[in-house]
Amino acid sequence: MADPKVTRALALQHGLTDEEWEKALSILGRTPSYPELGIFSVMWSEHCSYKSSRVHLRRFPTKGPRVLQGPGENAGVVDIGDGWAVCFKMESHNHPSYIEPYQGAATGVGGILRDVFTMGARPIANLNGLFFGRPDHPKTAHLMKGVVAGIGDYGNCIGVPTVGGQVTFNPCYDGNILVNAFTLGLLRADKIFRGYASGVGNPVLYVGSKTGRDGIHGATMASAEFSEATEEKRPTVQVGDPFTEKLLLEACLELMAEDVIVGIQDMGAAGLTSSSFEMAGRAGSGIRLDLDRVPMRESGMTPYEILLSESQERMLIVAEQGREARVREIFHRWGLDAVAIGEVTDTGRAEIFWHGERVVDMPVGPVSDQAPAYERPMREPAGLQSRTALDVASLPPVAPAAALLALMGHPDLCSRRWVTTQYDQTVRTNTVLGPGADAALVRIKGTTKAVAMSLDVNPRYCKLDPFEGGRLAVAESARNVACVGAKPLALTDCLNFGNPEKPEVMWEFARSVDGISEAAAAMETPVVSGNVSFYNETNGVGIHPTPTIGMVGLLEEVDARLDPAFKEPGDAIVLLGETFGHLGGSAALWVLFGLEAGSPPSLDLSAELRLIALLQELAAHGLARSAHDCSEGGLLVTVAECGLASGSTLGADLSLATRGLSPLARLFGEDASRAVVTAPRGGEQGVLETAARLNVPAAVIGTVRRERLVVRLDGNPAADLSMAQLRAAWENGLRPIVG
Amino acid sequence: MKARIHVFLKEGVLDPQGKAVMNALRTLGFGEVQSVRQGKFFDVETDPLAPGESEARLREYCQKLLANPVIENYRVEVLEP
């Protein structure tokens, strides 16, 4: 089939704007060929070029003494001492997962795993952030079952434990679910591989699965809104092959142990095109490819299709000249193709051939790093002021026991067991704390260290105040990491937003970035990698701003860890941090009154830093027996969770003073920078003294007891529930959705 | 009614299982094997349906549950009315 004639109209169909078309013409000095148009369209898509977000992302703090690799590579790398480093990143697979939840989620996991092992790291932990529509939306059950099975099957098959994450339901995701996948890998600090195509004459090798017509224009799809029309234009969905990915992983790591590789990058979004342009672009070199040598799964594929295919489980390697045979040998041992398809040149151009005919001849630089960048207009959404106005006094009174049961059984707060039992959590024998802890904790064999990871964002907060919401997401994830005793080191993000061409969305985006930047700078946790997903919008309705944060921390002595579970009856329960009774944006407002209103709690970064330091010190000195961060749902939910985590039936006797707050605010308010810890009877003094020294408010609020959760407010009985009753509500919370 | 429904991947959609089965057969010495595609089938028994209605109903099963239209096709076959 002959290529269509390239015209302005065709370029517009490919998603280029008039301006971008002019720019393409001036870069080439002629009309692009059809494959070249394909390359412009994917390289300049939102997904690959970050054209709406680039100017904002520059505000992130990205440097720090431990950062070995910041943003710009396939994943970030952070030093954890003793010659070891961790490599991590988070990525979205939102649009594909909505169209085909199982394969979409599975290939999302496959993609993020490749981003990490392409850096030379062995993946040792996966986390996932899942955001579904309202629980009773007709599509939610189907989407959730498919997504969870897809994530599980891929990670389980590869043998990387899934150890944490987040599941959130909100009507704003009815037409646009979010699937954010995080992977962390372990590598030697002096053996980092990067995506560089350098060294004139070095061979370019294609390794992994064969190329088919999968997902052509996936990157452009992720760069446009959904509508009824796009449902028709669905590209061939990518199908994941975790078995092949496992072989690819082992072959790559085996090869990386030798001095053969100059540069390596996975073929992710926009496949061969983006990997070759990015690798040559980073190295400032040129590249020559013979497309007819690409291993193909289907017959009759055209250069355009080969360049744009998003077939999974493939990588591009630049090898040392003369070492191709070694690459082939190792890949063949693992049953995989490894074919030299070109070489590095000094022309600064991408010259691509099809049976000897030159079908692409483009300068690499202008296409890859001089892609368009927009300062899109921004405007605060109208009506935000009225949303954030909240008259708490007008809320009807609630019975604390009933409210607690409603919260514990709500899909947002109930047990994630239905999800997490589908994930292998313990393969590789490193999982010290898996799902259920504030942060997952994975030990590093051969050392006393462990790495802590937490994934957090509260979309309600972000909708009501994207700046504060961004700060709070960083603070909560850092606090979660500190709750297991670890020191927060660095973070990755996945910024999920609506249509950036809308000034309101762009405003939300910019404010979120500012909030994340400010908190990350204060916490000294630089942003080392991340991902932006725009156009999460259907028929003009966009999602809440959802900047998911993945925080990584280090615990030097794994034996000093803390977990959330109550340990012994009689242990003292201590609340750390100050209670203001803030209800804006809270789970209580949403679950009990259906309100998404008020402004989120304001975060005092210095108070947060003091709390985080305190938690680490309590762990290091063995002063506390458990620790759990007080976030969604507030104090009473936190205490109930500590009891449920104990596995047996431990509860608590709490004695609280209202100090002018309503019971709702006192028990379910969501103030930042708080945590609940326990200490053995008599040991609470140590906690209180350390807290006083570090200037963190702390108060004993009760004791651990068996079987019941009993609350007294100002000396009067306020709630008395059996833990069995709470457990039943909590364990069955997802049942209405998944059966 | 007795029926059989075949559900299979659309042309061009990657079939990792079929590929692995093909490789395994070849390794076992069956070098003549050139391609394998794997699919599912369902043998269904139902209460009698109104005459002429069976095929439409089977297709409904596929559309509503058995096949994933994004990547799969199906074929229905009435074996006994």
Add this chain to the structure above:
Amino acid sequence: MKARIHVFLKEGVLDPQGKAVMNALRTLGFGEVQSVRQGKFFDVETDPLAPGESEARLREYCQKLLANPVIENYRVEVLEP
């Protein structure tokens, strides 16, 4: 040669997937469904085989790999010689 091979659970072996499909169909309002059994099929293409040899060869594929005799039976069918 083109062939199709069906592999299915033996009578008496529990088929949890088929049962789940049946329940799901009934829940979707297809109350007429009385039983569902799920199986696999393989569409195989090979280089030409000696005439009359095809079926035997297909059965070999099943015995050596495609079916587990403890729980499964199979049926082979040559579609094109």
Add this chain to the structure above:
Amino acid sequence: MKVAVVRFWGSNCDHDAIEWAPRVLGLASEVIWYEERELRGADLVVLPGGFSYGDYLRPGAMAARTPVMEAVIAHARRGGLVIGICNGFQVLCEVGLLPGALLRNQTLTFLHQEVVLRCETAGSPFTAGIGKGRLLRMPIAHGDGNYFADAATLSRLKDEDRVAFRYVDAEGGLDPAHNPNGSLDAIAGILSEGRNVLGMMPHPERASEALLGSSDGAEILQSVLGSFQRA
């Protein structure tokens, strides 16, 4: 005692299995590639867990047909010791060293959870040091662990005291609610006729260290070493 771990394409608990003997017994493990035809003098062969060949077709089906399995079968026929964990158990059933088959979990989903196992016989090298009735905690992690055998096979297994482990509740009682995958008779592990081959779905190698929550799994290897030294 020489320990060897077989590595198939796609095995993913191979590292865990390789580290098991060094951690528990201080003994090195040899790694044997699926194409090898020699077990290099191994006394105990471990077939690791984890998705060999992606579990495509049937779990364990393709690994069962690799060259190394001929050597493993010969080793077992000579009375040599073999443990198959999870996918390794599936492989042992596929090659016929153990009877029965492992079907899809009753939940139709993958299941990762901690289970309690009851040791059902002391009459094997793997369980002699544990003792009948002892309870062990360790995780399961599989999609196809639903043990099935026909009635004749099942009654033979029972008559010959070849059920090694059953899923039980925390007190050691049989309870359908604590049979996670729907296994026939709550069977979690079985022995070969010669009692020298053990297949089990739960993962003892993941429960051999207090840091990871349980060290009960170590007892299986300790038992094997004890029996080996006595022999």
